[in-house]
Amino acid sequence: MSLSRIALIGGLYGVEFTRIGYTGGIEPHPCYLHIGDHTEVVEVNYNKRIISLSDILRVFFENHDYTMPLPKRYASSIFFTESSQYDEAASFMRTRLSYPAVTRLSPLVTYHDAEHMFHKYYLQNTPTVMLQLLYEYNWDWKTWFSEFNILPFVTKLKLSSRLMRRMNAALSGLFPPEYVLRILDSINIPDSIKRECKLRASHIHPQCILM
Structure with a gap:
């Protein structure tokens, strides 16, 4: 995939x-x-x-x-x-x-x-960020953990595809930290979630040749 x-x-x-x-x-x-x-x-x-x-x-x-x-x-x-x-x-x-x-x-x-577990894969597989999102937006965390499905989460909260797409990119480990900062600064999410994303990016060596 x-x-x-x-x-x-x-x-x-x-x-x-x-x-x-x-x-x-x-x-x-x-x-x-x-x-x-x-x-x-x-x-x-x-x-x-x-x-x-x-x-x-x-x-x-x-x-x-x-x-x-x-x-x-x-x-x-x-x-x-x-x-x-x-x-x-x-x-x-x-x-x-x-x-x-x-x-x-x-x-x-x-x-x-494709099946739901492949959508926004890196976001779904970063539990610390997902838990903060679930808490921030008062969503039923048991549903996410039992179904491992981000799609109803996006629909229920009316969070834009743009937000989820950019968070997934920021957490992928594919981009240099300075580019991750630009991604995160372009979306409206709580500072605590941005800090977690930035912390993760700072410990990952970028794998792409975009920059």
């Missing part, structure tokens, strides 16, 4: 919405254990006035081995919804990459959402 990729792209300024799922196959109900002929993907919605598709493609290609053939489940792939996206991605691959890419370009036909 592309858990680091969704956190990495979700932390970019101008990206407004991300979710993780499966596409590219004909299996009617894919899941992690029975994915069939689908590919694991990250859906990205972005504000073209702030970030370009080329910017997103640069981060995408810089942070995985696009030269390595893999089984379809994990294959380097881009699914486009407009012909202009295909043109831009194809041009990027021809002119901006140092090595020939095995990345597949395909039209998006159907998308299947």
Whole structure:
């Protein structure tokens, strides 16, 4: 599952919405254990006035081995919804990459959402932050621990996807501390939660080459 990729792209300024799922196959109900002929993907919605598709493609290609053939489940792939996206991605691959890419370009036909435990994975797996969120917003912590499911938490509190996405990015360990500070300063959460996120970031060596 592309858990680091969704956190990495979700932390970019101008990206407004991300979710993780499966596409590219004909299996009617894919899941992690029975994915069939689908590919694991990250859906990205972005504000073209702030970030370009080329910017997103640069981060995408810089942070995985696009030269390595893999089984379809994990294959380097881009699914486009407009012909202009295909043109831009194809041009990027021809002119901006140092090595020939095995990345597949395909039209998006159907998308299947991944299981809830994979959404905002790093946030869900940081109990100290989750407990503070549950306390701050008076949510039923027993429900979260029993179901390990952040989605009703987001819906019930009407917390924006932007907030959860950026917190997930801040906790991923993928970004340098100074970038994490910028992420946290851009969202409205209690200072105690920001301090916990900053403390975690200060003890992690960044794994991406974004900066």
